[in-house]
Amino acid sequence: MTTEAQFDYLILIDLKLKNTSNHDLDVDDIMTSLEVTDNLEGSGFFDASPSFDNVEVLTGTIQPGEEVSGQFITEAYDSEKYYFREDPGNVAAGGSNQVIWTIPADEAK
Template identity: 70%
Template sequence: MKRLTLILTALLISTFILAGCSDDKDETKESDNNVVNEENNDGKDNEDDSDKSASEITTEDQLDLTLGDTGKFDTTLGTYEMTVESAELLEELDGEESQFDYLILINLSIKNTSDHDLDVEDLMYSMEVTEMIDGSGFSDQSHVFESVEELTGVIKPGEEISGQFISDIYESDEYYFRERSGNVAAGGSNQVIWTIPADEAK
């Protein structure tokens, strides 16, 4: 009888121990699942944040602007307005001759219409000038010339700054100042193009 009681007691103790271990495992699994779910939710939150930060381009292209006109840019960097005030064709500047036929010097201003700061150099990096509407363009070289008013720094919301863009260019009857076509093709901006007749670039 004693032996039977001992066996039953041992079985009961074993059962309690196994049940306890099982509960611990369930708690561990539940805890692990919570961690996984939290990580998944964090991932979704991060995805939502990145979706919010990717600007949707809604502003229409402006393809027929002329000197004095203001173009509206809607880009992944933010929104801003640019006014091309005047342009000038030069054979040389600061003792530097053009590598092609002319240097084209463009006077412009930029106004930040976003709700956050904009880096002007990023905006100017996306601009180019070309004599062929379907061809590639040339970027700003204002940092090379001492007398050119380079556009740099940060523009705060609502602020406006003025400066200059300069680049080598081939001789042509007209020139096009625009957002880089590659940036537009990649969905980084709407397209904005100014047509500058050679006889107005004086």
């Protein structure tokens, strides 16, 4: 299947998730709570990896102490920097602490 970007860019992020808790973690819950945005005050774009045949989808369960690797892909507008973060709605509901990684545009291209 071929998917064309509706926005300016596709951003592909290689991820490694490690379960540092003492209980199982659902990778799908983690992946649906992450987003990329170019505006910290605005909404972001969620993972679209299931829509791409050549992207390594993260799914399943992570046991305590285990790691899984895969990719996150989404569309984005042209910007000087991008933010990869926990969905602010999930943070506001108490589902997670806020974590934000800043990605300068020259590192994203």
